[in-house]
Amino acid sequence: MKHIVAVAFAILAGILYSQVRCSSSGCLKGMPSCIEIHPPAINITGEKTALERQLIGEYREIEKDAWVTSTVMVPSKGDRHAIVTVDESMRKAIQMRELNADRIRQYKDMGIVGEMYNGYLAIVDEKKLQSMKDNASIRLLVNDENNARQIIFIKSSNSKDAKDPGAIQFGYDFAKEQHAKAKKGDWIQKEDGRWVKK
Secondary structure, eight states: OHHHHHHHHHHHHHHHHHHOOOOSTTSOTTOSOOOOOOOOOOOOOSOOOHHHHHHHTOOOOSSTTOOOEEEEEEEETTEEEEEEEEOHHHHHHHHHHHHHHHHHHHHHHTTSEEEOTTSOEEEOOHHHHHTSTTHHHHHHHHHHHHHHHHHHHHHHTTOSSTTSHHHHHHHHHHHHHHHHHOOTTOEEEOTTSOEEEO
16 A cells, blocks of 8 residues: 555656756756655554444454354246345344444453453443443443343344353353453453452
């Protein structure tokens, strides 16, 4: 990308060089032009925020088998086309997690929320949360995240509800992955209920 920008500026400089002649006294002798090109600052990153991914419609797969899809072949004027459908509640749950990922990370970094042993998010430091003016929105964020996770656990395990053993086991497996991915200093809950920093 930087090379393309540099080449574009070189071409522009060449065009301007051939079209403009310097008349100022500060030009070097023998140099027909004194044009200075100052390219703007360019910041290139390979990362997108969760909000950017949400806005442009990129949804990464949260879990290995998190997408619940089906393919159906249907005839259409003699031709057959594959139709892929995604469970709407699963899609919304994944979108919710993507949208809230950066804020959840922020509150994990602050030590306010942590990952429970059952796959759900919890408020770890109630006292710190109470001192914050936006504590109601943080509680809502944790609730939204847990509702989204519950849908994913149920749908991914083909369970009927969150109390189904398959959904519960999926939550435990999800928790193990979240604990493994946790950053140093993140709060994680052990199976005996104790909270520890990673």
